[in-house]
Amino acid sequence: MQQTGHVLWKCLVGGAKKWKQGSLEKTILINNQPVTLSATMVERKEDYYLIEFNWSAEHLHFADILHAAGSLPLPPYLNRQVEEEDKTRYQTIYARHDGSVAAPTAGLHFTQQLLQQLQQKNIQQHFVTLHVGAGTFKPVKAAVMQEHEMHAEFIEIQAAFISQLIQQLQSGQPVIAVGTTSLRTIESLYWIGVNIGQQQQQQTAVTVNLSQWDAYELPQNIPATEALTTLLHWMQEQKTEILFAKTQIIIAPGYSLRIAQGLVTNFHQPQSTLLLLVAAIIGNDWRTVYQYALEHEFRFLSYGDGSLLWKKE
Template structure:
């Protein structure tokens, strides 16, 4: 069955409010881990993850960094206007380029209290190292569900990423139903976060600590890093009856040539993405390779993935090695040590996994595209989630997680 015909109501379950973890565990790697292998469920904690993985496995992490994307401006009337920075304007090549802009930048934003904001510019004073600077926001254009905002600031030495760090608030997921606290700046960030650009954390990675990485390395378990900047669309609910009417969110990915070579070296073994974003990235690499095989003359500006590409591109005789090697050769031909592009692919039941052997991930919301992705891995997700609820596992971003092995065909 084509995923377009999937009924989202089949991917629902009852999630009581008190099962949503409002705060993380005091020790990250002591979060509980549910293991689903060959439909046998067992339990452990993340600190013992090395005991459940084969040596020479490759764990793939998303090293994006969550930015303080919520900005609160006060009007002269006293009312608050919140600007939630979603993604840069299309004029920038990628998120990193936009984040490094100085003095001015264009950004797509959600506007809380938009009806109260007429045409005047909003001004926010910011104190940086004892000096007060001014951040100004001006509406440029209205989109169906967002606005294009021009941000300008008075300190020419500061990048937009630095402005957000000093002026913004961490954008906690809406289902936590609480305001962000100072400690969220640390706890809602992986310890290996590197590249500014996400408005949501790759939460499966929140459980990893330095001492856990040492244990993994001691067992000769390898680590690789990709960058997928998580957008607010990751929380976008599926409101249509079937997937055909749902528009999947698009996200930026950045992958180094050296990582693709590392991926190729491990294809015959075990490759485990940590989180749905890491999975989406490595599976996207396969389909990008298919595209360059089908369209050898495609230019870098045109190479990206759309929602149904994984189900509609002809690929019968193209294995993962062939696709990734083709992508590498295409990058080298275009002198691209780093691949930067966008992916919109949706992974749902009916999808055939090309690279991943298992996934480490949190428990996801009912009727979400993230839950559909889990169902593509293992059709018995309902049994697993029912077990987790019955056994007191903590759900969603700050909750516990699971190691799910791919169903053998």
């Protein structure tokens, strides 16, 4: 985002079949000065396109170019142009950093007034930094789940949050994740802790990134507080207050939640990893829940209705 003059990015391209060859150009105004932006398709991949962007005002950062040339990435199924109110409506009230390709939509249901009401009921609120990746839009096309390649996402977690999680679990109070990405994040913290503990026992180099099947292949009997404490101690040894990691774990039927007991989420589309996650949490009841939503004309997806789902024992 801070590069100047040109960048190379993995991109999703709408109507790519019409883009035969050559560069596309667009003139934009930045500080009332015309800037020429060009996009050249370098390579076509199975799930994305490799695009090179160049711009005439070489002192400008790519972030400056995006803010001037881009528009809010509304979900395509809305079939409409961006409206002014989308800048606040399609954004969580607690967003702080650039980095996501989409808003974590479960958070769109929360207002300042609602957060205050939760505080009045002694419901604690904790925040994590999530960078939602483009893979969240990737449908499950494989005939069986094991053949689907799960997307990876970056997470950024404060040590203080991990301490708060440990206290919450020790007190017996339920942990509720707001959004599937938040759920995947806090569950990943458990597996990162388990992975670190195993690597330390084997005296191998510690890595914190998780691959797709780690949650099914790592030891399954480690208590949640023990795994999180292992992670916290490792961070203290590294003298870091922030954990940067990448997680690719897939949460699907057969997975047992280790930290969260519930999930606030929207209603998801068929053949998606998000629906697999819902089925993992509430079991076969997901069919009953979704049938009820269809019969009562609930709204699905990003601007849709929300739900609170509890872990099925």
